[in-house]
Each structure stands twice: as C-alpha cells, then as structure tokens.
Amino acid sequence: MLAASLAVAIAFLTIPVAAIFFDAGPSDLVEALGDDTTIDALRLSLVTSAVALGLIILVGTPVAYLLATRRFRGRAIAITLIELPLVLPPAVAGVGLLVALGPQGFLGGIAADAGIELVFQTAGVVVALTFVASPFYIRQAQSAFEALDPSWLEASRTLGASEARTFARIAIPAAVPGLVTGGALAWGRALGEFGATLVFAGSFQGITQTAPLAIVELFGSDLNGALALSAVLIAFAAALLATVKLTSRGRGFGLVVD
Amino acid sequence: MLSIEGLCQGLGDFELELTLEVPTGSCLALVGPSGAGKSSLLRCVAGLSRLDTGRVRCGEDLWSDSESGVFVAPEDRRCGYLFQDYALFPHLSAWRNVAYGLRGPSAERHQKALDLLDRFGLAARAEAKPRTLSGGERQRVALARALAVEPSVLLLDEPLSALDASTRGRATRELGATIEAAGVPTLLVTHDYEEAAILADEIGVIAEGRIVQRGTAGELAARPGSAFVADLVGSVVLSGRAGTPDDAGTPVELDGGATVWTTDQCEPGEVALSVHPWEILIEPPGSLAAGSARNRVAARVASVTRLGSRVRLGLDAGQPLAAEVTPQAVSDLGLAPGNEVLAVWKASATRIVTR
Numbered sequence: 001m002l003a004a005s006l007a008v009a010i011a012f013l014t015i016p017v018a019a020i021f022f023d024a025g026p027s028d029l030v031e032a033l034g035d036d037t038t039i040d041a042l043r044l045s046l047v048t049s050a051v052a053l054g055l056i057i058l059v060g061t062p063v064a065y066l067l068a069t070r071r072f073r074g075r076a077i078a079i080t081l082i083e084l085p086l087v088l089p090p091a092v093a094g095v096g097l098l099v100a101l102g103p104q105g106f107l108g109g110i111a112a113d114a115g116i117e118l119v120f121q122t123a124g125v126v127v128a129l130t131f132v133a134s135p136f137y138i139r140q141a142q143s144a145f146e147a148l149d150p151s152w153l154e155a156s157r158t159l160g161a162s163e164a165r166t167f168a169r170i171a172i173p174a175a176v177p178g179l180v181t182g183g184a185l186a187w188g189r190a191l192g193e194f195g196a197t198l199v200f201a202g203s204f205q206g207i208t209q210t211a212p213l214a215i216v217e218l219f220g221s222d223l224n225g226a227l228a229l230s231a232v233l234i235a236f237a238a239a240l241l242a243t244v245k246l247t248s249r250g251r252g253f254g255l256v257v258d
Numbered sequence: 259m260l261s262i263e264g265l266c267q268g269l270g271d272f273e274l275e276l277t278l279e280v281p282t283g284s285c286l287a288l289v290g291p292s293g294a295g296k297s298s299l300l301r302c303v304a305g306l307s308r309l310d311t312g313r314v315r316c317g318e319d320l321w322s323d324s325e326s327g328v329f330v331a332p333e334d335r336r337c338g339y340l341f342q343d344y345a346l347f348p349h350l351s352a353w354r355n356v357a358y359g360l361r362g363p364s365a366e367r368h369q370k371a372l373d374l375l376d377r378f379g380l381a382a383r384a385e386a387k388p389r390t391l392s393g394g395e396r397q398r399v400a401l402a403r404a405l406a407v408e409p410s411v412l413l414l415d416e417p418l419s420a421l422d423a424s425t426r427g428r429a430t431r432e433l434g435a436t437i438e439a440a441g442v443p444t445l446l447v448t449h450d451y452e453e454a455a456i457l458a459d460e461i462g463v464i465a466e467g468r469i470v471q472r473g474t475a476g477e478l479a480a481r482p483g484s485a486f487v488a489d490l491v492g493s494v495v496l497s498g499r500a501g502t503p504d505d506a507g508t509p510v511e512l513d514g515g516a517t518v519w520t521t522d523q524c525e526p527g528e529v530a531l532s533v534h535p536w537e538i539l540i541e542p543p544g545s546l547a548a549g550s551a552r553n554r555v556a557a558r559v560a561s562v563t564r565l566g567s568r569v570r571l572g573l574d575a576g577q578p579l580a581a582e583v584t585p586q587a588v589s590d591l592g593l594a595p596g597n598e599v600l601a602v603w604k605a606s607a608t609r610i611v612t613r
C-alpha cells in the first residue's frame with residue numbers, strides 16, 4: 001500500500017518530465033534550438049537570471065548574516081516581510097512592481113529622473129527575477145549562518161579580526177555549502193519565473209522574452225521549439241538540484257563541519 | 259595584572275558580582291558548578307559581552323568601564339582565549355588556524371605558525387583540517403592559536419574537559435607549562451576542582467555569580483569556609499614522583515617526604531595523586547599498622563574546621579592534606595592545631611589524576 005503510493009507519486013511527478021524528451025526526437029530538438037526565438041530567449045534568461053543572482057547574493061548575504069547573528073526589535077517582522085514574495089502569486093508581484101516602479105508609480109518617477117527605465121526593458125526582467133527569487137537565497141543563507149558555531153565568530157574577534165573581517169574570512173567560507181544551496185535554489189526560481197516578468201516587463205523577443213515566456217509563445221506555432229527549450233530548462237534544473245543535493249551533503253567543498 | 263572591579267552582570271536567575279585581581283605570571287582558577295557564571299566572566303574580560311556595571315583593566319589599559327562608557331573591542335584586547343570546545347575554524351588547516359591572528363607577510367606568518375605548532379609537537383599535522391585532528395591535537399592547535407597573538411592575558415574556559423581520560427594527563431602537563439611560560443595573568447574557569455588544583459596558583463570557588471572563597475588548593479582543602487566549598491573541593495591533590503610499579507601497585511614518593519602507594523598503574527615520573535578527605539583515618543602518632551590500609555603518613559594538624567556534622571582537619575604532611583572526621587573523633591583524640599597525628603588511607607583510595 002505504502003510502496004504503491006510511492007510508485008504512483010514518482011510516476012506522476014516524473015512522467016511529464018520524461019515525456020518532453022520522448023515526444024520529439026533528439027535531432028528535432030537540436031534543430032529547434034537553432035531558431036532565433038529560442039536562442040534569444042535562452043541568452044536573455046541566462047543573462048538576466050545571472051545578474052539577478054549576483055544582486056541577490058551581494059545584498060542578501062549581509063542581510064542573512066544580520067538576521068542570523070543579531071537579535072533586535074522588529075527582526076521577526078523583517079523576516080516575514082522578506083519571505084513575502086514566497087507566498088505572493090507571481091502575477092500579483094508583477095502588478096505590484098508595475099504600480100510601484102512603473103511610469104506612474106511612486107518610485108517610478110524617481111527611477112525615471114535617474115534615467116532608469118524598467119517597464120518592458122531587460123532591466124525590468126532583472127528586477128522581477130530579483131523580487132521573486134531573493135527569499136529563496138536569503139532564507140537558506142540565514143539558516144546556514146545560524147548553523148555556524150558562534151564561538152568561531154567570537155574566536156575570530158579575540159584573534160584580532162574586526163567584525164567585517166570575521167564575516168569575510170570565517171562566516172562566509174564556513175557557510176559556503178549553505179550559500180551555494182541558497183544560490184542554486186534562487187537561480188532555479190529565477191529561471192522558471194513567468195508571471196511577474198510577463199506583467200512587469202512584457203514578452204518582447206530579445207528584450208524581455210525569457211525562456212519560460214518563449215515556451216508559451218512557441219507553443220502555438222512551433223511545438224518542437226517549445227519542447228527544445230523545455231528540455232534545456234530541465235537539464236539546467238537537474239544540474240541545480242544535483243548541486244543542492246551534493247552541497248547539502250557536504251560534498252565537493254571540503255568546508256563542511258562534522 | 260588583570261583586574262576586575264565591581265563587575266555586576268545580570269544572568270537570568272542571579273547576578274554575576276565580583277572583584278578580583280590576577281597578578282602577571284599567576285594563574286587564578288575559578289571553580290564552580292556549571293551555570294555559576296564562569297564563562298560569562300571570561301566573555302566580559304574578552305569584550306565578547308558588555309558589562310552592566312564595573313570595570314575591567316589589564317595593566318595600564320582600561321578595557322571596559324561602565325561609568326565612563328569605555329569599551330575596547332575584542333579585536334583590540336589581545337586576549338588569548340581558549341574556548342571550551344576549542345572553536346577551531348573548520349575550513350582552515352591547522353597552520354592557517356594558528357596564523358589567523360598573525361599579521362605581516364604571508365611567508366612570515368606561515369613560518370611563525372609552523373614554529374608554534376612545532377612547539378606543541380604538531381609540525382607534522384600543519385596541513386590537517388580540524389575535523390581530522392584528535393581531541394588532544396585540537397586542544398594544542400587552539401592553544402598555539404591563542405598564543406600566536408602574544409596575548410596580554412590568557413583566558414581558559416574548561417581547557418581540559420573536552421578531552422578523554424587517555425589524553426588528559428599529557429594535556430594537563432603541557433597546559434601547565436604553557437601557562438607558566440606565557441608569563442601573563444591567566445584566568446581559568448572550570449567545574450573540575452582537580453583541574454584547577456593542578457593548573458592554578460590560586461583558586462576561587464564561585465557559586466551563583468559570587469566568589470565564596472579564595473585561596474591555594476591546600477588552604478581550601480584544609481579550611482573550607484562552608485560545606486559547599488568542602489564538597490566542591492572534594493579530593494586533596496598531592497604531587498610526587500612515581501616509582502616502578504609492581505603487582506601491588508605503584509609507589510609514589512611525595513614532594514616533602516613520605517612514600518605512599520596507589521593501586522593505579524602509571525609510568526615512572528611526575529604524577530599528581532588525589533585522595534578524598536573522608537577516606538583518611540586519623541590515628542595517634544607512632545601507632546602500629548593494624549589494618550589493611552597501606553599508606554601511613556605522619557602529619558601535623560594545622561586547622562580544625564566544623565562543617566555541620568563533620569569536621570575538616572587541615573594537615574601538614576610536607577604538603578597540605580585534609581581529613582574529614584566526626585566531632586566525636588576530635589574530642590576522643592583531643593585533636594587541636596599543632597598535634598602530631600598519623601594520616602592513614604588505603605592504596606585503593608589513592609587515584610592518579612595525571613599520567
């Protein structure tokens with residue numbers, strides 16, 4: 001009975017993924033990847049998600065460290081607010097970004113004065129991806145920092161290292177496996193992002209049309225193209241999942257503590 | 259000189275409240291049950307916690323002063339802090355752990371770290387990561403790391419309690435030598451009285467955040483101020499030199515004369531023995547061996563202290579010794595300071611605490 005339910009669950013979850021590879025032959029998939037739409041979409045997805053990931057790591061790492069190592073008033077509220085995008089429907093996130101950062105938005109005016117245009121621009125895609133993916137990194141990074149033995153950080157201080165040096169030389173290296181896991185999860189979320197991007201940045205080939213948006217557009221005209229893009233995203237997702245599994249078991253970095 | 263004046267720190271149920279001084283080159287051990295506020299004190303000295311009230315100074319330097327608001331950051335205090343579980347950085351090799359606190363060109367730091375590891379017999383383990391080191395090796399790496407910054411004070415938090423019995427003896431001897439060589443004020447906290455008695459020049463018994471009695475190990479054993487101190491002090495620690503063991507045990511020539519036997523086995527050489535005061539019988543001087551107890555040591559009564567239903571006798575047997583007897587025995591034997599007596603105990607009640 002238990003074994004049967006496991007078999008049903010696994011079949012249900014893996015058959016659609018496997019079907020993508022079996023529906024069209026490998027040669028059809030490779031050929032479809034040569035199409036302009038798919039190439040632009042993949043390139044844009046990679047660039048925007050990589051930039052978003054960079055921003056998330058740059059700002060999110062100190063934020064996670066602060067939340068993990070300090071107790072202050074409003075900390076619980078800060079954590080809840082940071083987690084908000086996790087439960088927000090992506091389309092709602094897109095609408096929110098549009099209202100806040102669009103030409104009529106209350107921050108949009110400031111951005112426009114500074115010469116930054118976001119709506120229907122590649123930069124807008126980065127903003128949408130950063131918005132939806134950052135909680136995945138910050139949560140994971142926070143728990144990685146919380147798992148550090150506080151006496152390592154204290155020992156570093158008594159050995160003459162400032163707080164900043166302790167963060168850079170002890171906290172980050174010792175937390176690397178957790179940070180990599182968080183980065184992989186955030187990257188995976190960013191690559192799959194659809195709703196917020198569509199609402200906030202639209203779907204213009206080469207400018208804002210990321211791979212998931214391209215899949216939907218190709219679906220009506222070029223099924224093989226849609227399948228090929230899907231297959232690439234699956235391969236990427238699998239690689240990210242493998243990274244998460246390996247680092248959370250402490251392999252490959254030699255940085256994990258017993 | 260490390261001095262702590264009027265320190266007062268809230269710790270949940272009670273307050274840590276003390277004033278103490280540790281002269282340069284001397285080691286003060288604070289002994290007390292866990293939760294007595296010992297680690298909190300070290301944290302205050304190191305600047306890892308801020309003081310509620312009080313003042314900490316090291317030599318001429320004022321480190322913390324609640325009144326004037328002075329607070330020197332931990333990185334500017336140069337405290338050699340040995341953490342309870344050693345707190346080695348898991349991602350750095352042994353030598354990089356030691357070099358962490360060193361400044362200067364990297365080749366110089368590397369060489370200095372290797373020299374320090376070599377001093378602790380760990381040159382061959384320089385490239386090893388902490389998780390591959392044994393407990394004793396970790397302790398020595400941590401000690402080398404703490405000494406690397408040429409500390410102005412040594413703070414030792416339960417320095418031996420993470421070690422298993424087989425490595426404790428060697429670690430104890432090495433730590434003792436290290437404390438002596440460092441020549442700075444050393445503040446050691448532990449729940450293990452024997453550890454304190456072996457390593458420290460002076461012991462402060464701490465209970466609920468206060469020092470209830472302070473003195474040398476011999477003074478505390480001979481004249482405990484309260485039953486709490488008497489129970490905590492527990493055994494008396496004697497130093498001596500072990501001879502060659504035979505089937506019946508090991509003879510130990512005590513510093514200050516007399517030879518006693520222990521049923522514990524050990525290599526010949528310097529040892530410390532422990533015996534509980536309540537295992538020691540008091541007989542009139544010159545009485546002949548009549549029972550099975552093998553250790554018979556002439557001693558002079560130095561003090562008689564009543565502790566509820568029992569009486570603690572401080573004895574001078576070349577080194578301080580203590581016995582616990584009933585008030586009845588005191589009056590029957592007419593025990594008073596200055597009396598000559600014979601302290602008698604079994605070889606099997608004599609434990610070797612270092613090997």
